[in-house]
Amino acid sequence: MAEKTYPTTTQQQEIVPEWEKTRTEERYIAPPVDIYEENDALKVVADLPGVDKDSVAVHVYNNILTIEGKPTHKASGNPVYSEFELVNFFRQFELSDAVDSERISANLENGVLTLTLPKSEKAKPKQISVNVS
């Protein structure tokens, strides 16, 4: 399962002076993931702290699995000391044909997103019995 980022339409760099834009480009980080294989499915587990059910989006398009999350958590008070910043999460993976993308299910609990990607029938392991003659 290779990680692949598909750039949105990249334009040729023109030789014009760079002006400051009114809308800054969105900042995002790639959430850490665990991907492991079970007999009948592939599990993708991603840490998305501060993200709730309504602010997470998972979609598959052209065999590209996209995980997006916008943390909704807001802090109260004045900052005293800071080690982390909650920015948007974004990560994409390229799926193989062995995944049945119609039946992907997702579950979000305590800031951890668990995706179950069922294997298509042809990709499931089959036991072949060996006959001793």
Place this chain on the structure above:
Amino acid sequence: MPRPNVFQEIENLRREMDRMASELFPFQARRQGTFLPGRAARQYPLVNMYDDEKFIYLEALAPGLNTQNLDVTVVHNTVTISGEKLHTAPDAKPEQYHRSERAAGRFVRSIELPTEVNDTKVTADYKNGILLITLPKAEKAIPRRISVKVG
């Protein structure tokens, strides 16, 4: 004759290797540095601290915990967060893993607060993977407004 600085030499060598690696794998090298600190070297969980006049708010970034495995204690002006992040699939064999980036295991972290707190009224909430500890400041730590008289 000046003695060669060993650390400077090691640093030079490291830079040279980084440069070579970035030429060989231009995309990979840009994505992450060659020598990242191990997971154990980082503090866990990461915290943010906020305050207002009466409270100190401590936020810890700790997704995927079970509140039964989470302990928050307050002594004087030190908060200690300890617990265990469990493996999502403890039975999965190493060969089943395609990627393993989320760490798991026991952790403990103590954070010193800037003021004394009323340790009997501390509350902790765990929501969406963020632990929010609300600590009321001790009575004597709350700033008292003094009215200035015009003489």
